[in-house]
Amino acid sequence: MIHASRRVAGLTAAAAAAALLALAAPSTALAAKGGNAEPGKGKGSGPLQSVQLLSFNDYHGHLESPDTDDFYDSEAAGGGEYLATMLDQLREDAPKGRSLTVAAGDLIGGSPFLSGLFHDEPSVESLETMGLDVSSVGNHEFDEGTDELLRMQYGGCHPVDGCYFADDPYDGAGFSWLAANVVNKDGSGTLLPGTTIKKVAGMKIGFIGMTLEDTPTLVSPVGVASVDFLDEVETANAEAAKLQRRGVEAIVVLLHEGGIPVDGGVSDCDQVSDPIETIAAGMDPSIDMLVTGHTHQPYVCAFDDPAGDPRLVTSAASYGRVVTETNLVIDRRTGDVDRERTTAVNHIVEGVEPDPEITAIVEKWDALSGPLAARVVGSVDEDITGDESGDRGIETPMGDLVADAILWGTDGADEGGAEIAFMNIGGVRASLLLAPKYEEADGEVTYAEAYDVNPFGNLIVTVDMTGADIEAALEQQYVADRRRPNLALGVSEGFSYTWDATQPEGSKVVEGSMMLNGEPIDPAGTYRVAMYNFLAGGGDSFTAFTNGTNLLGGPEDLANFVAYLEANPGLMAPEDRVAGL
Secondary structure: OOOOOOEEOOEEHHHHHHHHHOOOOOOOOOOOOOEEOOOOOOOOOOOEEEEEEEEEOOOOOOOOOOOOOOHHHOOOOOHHHHHHHHHHHHHOOOOOOOEEEEEOOOOOOOOOHHHHOOOOHHHHHHHHHOOOOEEEOOHHHHOOOHHHHHHHHHOOOEOOOEOOOOOOOOOOOOOEEEOOOEEEOOOOOEOOOOEEEEEEOOEEEEEEEEEOOOHHHOOOHHHHOOEEEOOHHHHHHHHHHHHHHOOOOEEEEEEEOOOOOOEOOOOOOEOOOOOHHHHHHHOOOOOOEEEEOOOOOEEEEEEEOOOOOEEEEEEEOOOOOEEEEEEEEEEOOOOOEOOOOOEEEEEEOOOOOOOHHHHHHHHHHHHHHHHHHHOEEEEEOOOEOOOOOOOOOOOOHHHHHHHHHHHHOOOOOOOOOOOEEEEEHHHOOOOEOOOOOOOOOOOEEEHHHHHHHOOOOOEEEEEEEEHHHHHHHHHOOEOOOOOOOEOOEEEOOOEEEEEOOOOOOOOOEOOOOOEEOOEEOOOOOEEEEEEEHHHHOOHHHOHHHHHOEEEEEEEEHHHHHHHHHHHOOOEOOOOOOEEOO
């Protein structure tokens, strides 16, 4: 079924599809780099064949619709239940047997309660059901380490939780995760296959899957200690050459990295930021298209390759709210993509009914999780908000509250003796609001809501740090060459300091402003500092925390947070503890 609302290169999708199927003459040449995607430079002159490529990214275990009522002023449903229906409807437009569904990573990890509680086995089951063929890995695929990612791909019951259904043990993913730039340090090659070749109506399409090179800074370093993450451009170019030697000319990169547009609609490309434009500009001209992600933004771009020819670079927001539909046109004589006739458009997932098969999956796991999810574990007397704006470079009440919880769980002499606690703002994934989120009463906080705040399964650790090391860690909230230069830390009650953003990197903490319970922090003094093991291992490039010594392990993040909520009903939003941030 063709939807009249679709627009590609100034034509309705119906007209564009008809032109493709009729093998009509090429339309207007692609706009200059950064322009919206229209047909690009053609390479061949033989008979043409179109293949429908449906793509999405950053699913993050959202089987059910997220709260996206204000998504581009639409009534977007999103989530696996509605994404599956949209995919099926779009496939009706494709010639029989000529549709592939691909993704660009972060399918699991950072997931809502329903999937995350079960180590994202529900997410994988839903993705299989909706017909996913292949995906790149993303940074969140490594949240629980490389061994867990291999289990997710190949199957087996969880090493701690065991099998959730004794008569139906987890058998792995029915689709392939690709990890071309993730190599084992022991020299045994890539952690997972780097490429795959799909044959569609006799045509070969090669896919190269990668995560961003900076993945080790975004996950617990311990979990990825056995692998190296290689440069995206160098890896893609090397893998493309290998595919060509195997007779593959139509090549698509699935890359978990992207950019952020300034404005525009879901299919626009309004000044999309680096790193994606620079990365795309370096990839070999033999690569015909990039499907990207990571930034949770929708765009359809046309960036010049090194030969000066525009090629498609797409992204489909997050949580199943958008699907990119690409009509990939291949010259059957050369086997290469005819960019001049290839088009793409993003569709908001709205106006469709939930898919009954995905709904059945939701109900299956709901039955297992329901009683635990609904248990009331605490209460709030006012909204305690996080980084709703998406700005992880600012102090937030939720960030400070989680830091308070960390300190609460480690301040006893037999618990670690912590005096200060820190929390990375990006790791606080939800707010606690007065209004009900699920079916609880106003102000009540359920176990599911507590999980939503802390979905990563970190362990709390306490270490010795000097005052100078603490200041060095605070300075690392700004690192110019990091993909996100500003990454803030929530701080626990009793600790405060002043931040001056006008000062140069490394000198933004105002001298003498660090205070603990009203007393100045001594640069040479030693303090017990608590945090999640993610930070203690140098996550988010906070390498100063690795200077900590005399490490003592503590409770798991969610268990500690639940205990804190139970012990402190009627929570209020913490007041700012950092001046200037």
